[in-house]
Amino acid sequence: MNDMIVIQDLHKYFGHIEAVKGVDLTIRQGEVVIIIGPSGSGKSTVLRCINHLETPTSGGIYIEGLHLEDKKTDINAVRAEVGMVFQQFNLFPHLTALENVTIAQRLVRKRDKAEAERIGMEQLARVGIPEKAGAYPRQLSGGQQQRVAIARSLAMNPKIMLFDEPTSALDPEMIKEVLDVMLDLAKEGMTMVVVTHEMGFARSAADRMVFMDGGQVVEIASPDELYNNPQHERTKLFLSKILTH
Amino acid sequence: MAGPDLASPSSLDSFDKRNGSTTNWRDFPWWLVAIFFFLGIMAFLIIRQPGPHLLVRIVDAEEADGETITAEFDNLRGVVREDEAIVGAPSSGEPFDLAIAELPEARIQTFAQLEQAVQPLIDGEIDALLLDKQTARTLVAENEETLTSVLAVPNAYNEAFIFIFPGITTTLYLTLGGFGLALVFGLLAGLGRISQNRLIRNIAITYVEFIRGVPTLVLILTLAFVIVPAVSDSIGIDNRDVSIELRAILALAIIYGAFLAEIFRAGIESISKGQMEAARSLGMTARQAMQYIILPQAIRNISPALGNDFIAMLKDSSLASVLAVRELTQRSRLHAGSTFRFPESYLVIVFLYLAMTITLSLFLRWYERRIRVGE
Numbered sequence: 001m002n003d004m005i006v007i008q009d010l011h012k013y014f015g016h017i018e019a020v021k022g023v024d025l026t027i028r029q030g031e032v033v034i035i036i037g038p039s040g041s042g043k044s045t046v047l048r049c050i051n052h053l054e055t056p057t058s059g060g061i062y063i064e065g066l067h068l069e070d071k072k073t074d075i076n077a078v079r080a081e082v083g084m085v086f087q088q089f090n091l092f093p094h095l096t097a098l099e100n101v102t103i104a105q106r107l108v109r110k111r112d113k114a115e116a117e118r119i120g121m122e123q124l125a126r127v128g129i130p131e132k133a134g135a136y137p138r139q140l141s142g143g144q145q146q147r148v149a150i151a152r153s154l155a156m157n158p159k160i161m162l163f164d165e166p167t168s169a170l171d172p173e174m175i176k177e178v179l180d181v182m183l184d185l186a187k188e189g190m191t192m193v194v195v196t197h198e199m200g201f202a203r204s205a206a207d208r209m210v211f212m213d214g215g216q217v218v219e220i221a222s223p224d225e226l227y228n229n230p231q232h233e234r235t236k237l238f239l240s241k242i243l244t245h
Numbered sequence: 246m247a248g249p250d251l252a253s254p255s256s257l258d259s260f261d262k263r264n265g266s267t268t269n270w271r272d273f274p275w276w277l278v279a280i281f282f283f284l285g286i287m288a289f290l291i292i293r294q295p296g297p298h299l300l301v302r303i304v305d306a307e308e309a310d311g312e313t314i315t316a317e318f319d320n321l322r323g324v325v326r327e328d329e330a331i332v333g334a335p336s337s338g339e340p341f342d343l344a345i346a347e348l349p350e351a352r353i354q355t356f357a358q359l360e361q362a363v364q365p366l367i368d369g370e371i372d373a374l375l376l377d378k379q380t381a382r383t384l385v386a387e388n389e390e391t392l393t394s395v396l397a398v399p400n401a402y403n404e405a406f407i408f409i410f411p412g413i414t415t416t417l418y419l420t421l422g423g424f425g426l427a428l429v430f431g432l433l434a435g436l437g438r439i440s441q442n443r444l445i446r447n448i449a450i451t452y453v454e455f456i457r458g459v460p461t462l463v464l465i466l467t468l469a470f471v472i473v474p475a476v477s478d479s480i481g482i483d484n485r486d487v488s489i490e491l492r493a494i495l496a497l498a499i500i501y502g503a504f505l506a507e508i509f510r511a512g513i514e515s516i517s518k519g520q521m522e523a524a525r526s527l528g529m530t531a532r533q534a535m536q537y538i539i540l541p542q543a544i545r546n547i548s549p550a551l552g553n554d555f556i557a558m559l560k561d562s563s564l565a566s567v568l569a570v571r572e573l574t575q576r577s578r579l580h581a582g583s584t585f586r587f588p589e590s591y592l593v594i595v596f597l598y599l600a601m602t603i604t605l606s607l608f609l610r611w612y613e614r615r616i617r618v619g620e
């Protein structure tokens with residue numbers, strides 16, 4: 001299989017704080033990688049470096065062989081191939097669901113209105129809320145908003161999807177509808193990097209799980225291995241905390 | 246964690262709302278009633294036809310012969326025209342304080358007409374007559390016992406209004422032109438303030454701080470008489486070709502641009518970082534994200550503040566009168582200067598400015614409520 005994302009010795013400082021301390025990770029095409037770890041362990045920072053929302057202090061990120069730190073790399077073109085779903089949804093509140101899903105297609109992919117809307121409606125149908133096309137984000141529930149956010153990324157036909165705690169801001173009854181969409185996506189072969197603590201989802205979707213702590217990758221394993229036979233003390237401690245929850 | 250949290254802000258909110266729904270007269274906008282009352286009175290004074298109505302106060306006949314004698318009526322001051330005089334009949338030996346005289350529309354030309362007009366005066370049916378000075382002198386000389394010369398304050402609101410009102414076109418033109426340009430300057434400077442480029446940022450900061458540190462009136466004079474000539478010289482335009490109205494518009498735009506820059510900056514910074522990140526993560530350029538995602542939201546948020554500044558500029562357009570631009574204020578000054586009718590001249594523009602600003606701010610409140618409901 002091809003390497004989709006290669007992270008080499010990634011370091012990231014915020015002022016004097018070293019949020020990421022030398023992370024190496026390679027993610028192959030079609031792979032679903034789930035990152036877990038305590039709050040502040042650098043999970044979001046790693047994810048955000050993958051589409052350059054954060055610029056690494058040192059180290060390299062390669063997407064399909066393209067070196068992101070290279071000045072010649074068109075970062076906007078790369079980002080169009082890398083969808084990102086945020087904890088807070090970040091839908092555009094002044095646009096309807098359909099407009100949210102079409103605006104980047106039109107501006108970045110240069111699709112005409114009719115085509116963008118056709119693809120947009122397809123994606124809204126895929127996440128299960130085509131009837132909300134004309135609704136504004138404030139008129140949608142959290143779960144619906146997050147599904148529109150997923151549709152917005154998918155409408156760009158990305159090769160990679162990044163999810164940063166996509167269900168953490170949701171009321172419990174809405175978590176499943178979002179996870180179901182993500183699970184379908186994983187089954188369809190999307191390359192996904194997901195930060196989440198939804199262990200049921202992780203078990204059924206993940207090819208590999210990454211446990212991070214203190215800005216470093218502590219352990220990488222399959223879900224079964226990680227849950228049943230964690231190798232490191234820190235992993236055991238963390239899992240014991242979240243699994244009894 | 247579980248259980249109803251009675252002290253939570255949302256439960257307090259609904260409590261307040263329930264209380265607020267009962268009529269509370271202290272919340273009634275009495276000040277608005279006062280303003281409309283004032284506007285109503287002014288409108289009445291303005292609409293009244295000039296001519297027959299006079300508010301007069303008797304003064305000594307000798308005094309009335311002077312060329313410009315000032316009459317006082319409450320706080321109002323004014324003079325009759327040089328060739329006019331008021332003839333009145335004191336009901337007792339004491340001069341009466343105030344009388345309202347109905348005067349004939351047409352000037353008295355024949356002796357018969359004069360007799361006809363004077364009789365009610367002598368009979369005490371009316372209190373005063375406006376006559377040309379010569380006739381007044383004769384009349385007073387012939388009837389020393391009963392008549393005396395009085396001075397009038399013609400209620401000339403209508404006259405003042407007719408002279409001043411055309412200035413409203415210029416006032417609106419200055420305000421709309423100035424504000425339109427100020428929006429452009431303000432947006433550019435506001436974007437400059439948050440630019441990644443240090444030079445651009447410093448230019449924007451200098452502009453804003455410079456403008457905010459100098460009085461508006463001084464800026465208007467400086468921009469119109471120093472900066473515009475200097476700039477037009479340097480780009481080879483005869484500065485006399487730059488009309489004074491255009492200078493006023495440029496001055497207002499440059500001044501308000503600095504204030505709007507801060508509003509735009511605050512508006513852009515009020516949009517959560519996640520919006521820019523979401524837009525960029527979809528592959529939009531920084532410029533596309535600003536244009537299609539950030540600015541539309543920012544402008545909506547700041548539109549009430551922009552509206553307030555529009556009203557402020559409408560008022561500050563009066564400062565253009567120092568450039569002799571014939572807007573409302575300058576026309577009032579001209580009218581006051583030539584007629585000495587200060588109260589009429591200035592109260593008319595107070596009325597006009599208030600009528601415009603109140604209308605605009607009521608509209609603004611309605612709009613604010615509307616966008617808040619939309620949220």
Ligand SMILES: Nc1ncnc2c1ncn2[C@@H]1O[C@H](COP(=O)(O)OP(=O)(O)O)[C@@H](O)[C@H]1O
Pocket residue numbers: 014017018019037038039040041042043044045046
């Ligand atoms: N923009 C930022 N500025 C300063 N510090 C940051 C910033 N983003 C993250 N950090 C810090 O970096 C560390 C890792 O953060 P993050 O990657 O968000 O962790 P996680 O997602 O695992 O909770 C934390 O200590 C956090 O406070």
Ligand SMILES: [Mg+2]
Pocket residue numbers: 043044045164165
């Ligand atoms: Mg995080």
